[in-house]
Amino acid sequence: MKVVKLTGILIVLLVITTGCWNMKELQNISYVTAIGFDYHDGKYVVYLQLLDFSSVAKLEGQQKSKEAPVWVGKGSGASFTEAANHLYETSQQRVFWGHVSTLVFSERILKQNKFQDVMDLLNRYREIRYLVWVFSTKEQIEDIFNTTSFFNESPMMSILHSPEEPYRQRSIISPIRLYQFVMTLKEDSRMSYLPALRIEKNQWEVSRKTQPLLEYAGITVFWNNRYHGNLGLDDLQGLPWMHKKTVRVPLSLERGKSLAAVLVMEKPKARIKPSVQDLRVYFDVELTIKAGINELHQEMSEKELIDLAERKIEEQIRHTYRKGFERKVDVYNLGESLFRRYPTVWHRIEDENHFVLHEDSLRNIRIHVQLTSTGRYKLKASQA
Incomplete structure (x- = not known):
């Protein structure tokens, strides 16, 4: 009798615990990969970039025959939440925000300081992580989101979502994550910035047709939280x-x-040494850099080459x-x-905008270029 009762209990437990009642199929969810923020005519405008993740992954050696599809949605409202709800009205599936990797701010929302409202909301919304990349742009955000990469690859392979590898090859503007931007934004003693994106339409072609691609336009600067x-x-x-x-920077030298x-x-590697004289601040910089020769077009000695490089770098700084x-x-x-x-000294000389520099604050720059590779070029012997 006990065996029968125990068997009955087990059957009931199996029936009521089998399966995941709230399980959602992956293909039935829309995954947001990038969010764009704009402010126009008194309303917040939100852009969403959705990707089909089957276009992101591919088997080894598999070649994609068609361009990866990109969906871009646009919603507007009196707040970010209203704009998002506006997008939900036409969303055919549940929208999931946990895979967002990039945020893009228009210059309009930055100029009007409305981005602060967005930052406050992002701080409260648990699905969007502080590790996402952040950019600014003067372009139309929908154009930025619709710009794809090489070889019909997913936009996840562009600098919009993967800016680190291009930066390691040519380190001009360092990409910024959200937590880095937030951390520096409210500091009185330093500048904060966002890398600015634009679309280059004429540099690359595919099958005799021009292919627009993303590139950096510069930086958008923030000072005093604005x-x-x-x-x-x-x-x-x-x-x-x-x-x-x-990591790595090309340097062209002319003579x-x-x-x-x-x-x-x-x-x-830069070392900065501050000093103050008569309530005027001065900075001396010592810079050490490793160098290798890619091309040599004029005959010169190692010393002449290093002197030329050091002068050019100082001019640029x-x-x-x-x-x-x-x-x-x-x-x-x-x-x-x-x-x-010297925090006390800094507070004594700062102006109303927390600015301490004057025209001649950058005083001495000492640069040490170390030539580590000649690229098999034979340099002229230095004269004694």
Whole structure:
């Protein structure tokens, strides 16, 4: 009798516990991979990029015959939540936010300081992680989201979602994650920035047709927790030499109005030493960089080559400092080194915008280029 009762109980338990009642099939969920934020005519505008994840994964050796599909949705409302609910009205499946890897802000929402409302919401919304990449753009966000990569690959293979590998090859503008942006945004002693994206339409072709691709346009600058304008690529020539994450930078050297050499510079290490005289701050920079020769077009000695490289790097560093100072932006975060070492002095000399620099604050720059590879080129012997 006990065996019969026990068997009956087990059967009942098996019936009521078998299966996952709330299970959702993967193919029945829409996965958001990027979110765009705009503000226009008094309303928040939200763009969603959806990808078919079967287009992301592929078998080894498999060639994709058609372009990966990209879905872009647009919703608007008095708040971000209303804009998202507007998108839900036409969503054919449940929308899942846990796979978002990128956020893009339009210049309009940044200029009007409405991005602060978005940041506050992101801080409260648990599905979107602080590890997502963040960018700004002057382009239409739907155009950014519809720009694909090489070989019919998924947009996940573009700098919109995977900016680290291109940066390791050419370290001009370091990509920024959301937590890094939030961490620096409210600091009085330093600049915060977003990499700015644009669409290049004429550099690449596929089957004789131009192929638009994403590239960096510069950076969008924030100071005192507010939008502070933009710096273009030409303004940022010296930024890689002073950035601690720089991996690899090409350097073209001219002599006598013609190309002399092309070097590859790697892993610069900058030391900044602040000092104050008569309530005016000065900074001395010491920079060490490894270099290798890619091309050599003029005969010269190792010393001549190194001198040429050191002069060019110093020119670029000072050029970027001047461009930043014209906009009252501390591009190299020099003031932060003063704040960390002498906070009392920093507070004494800061102005109403927490700016401590003057035109001649960047005083001495000492650069040490170490030639580690000649690329099999034979350099001229140095004269004694």
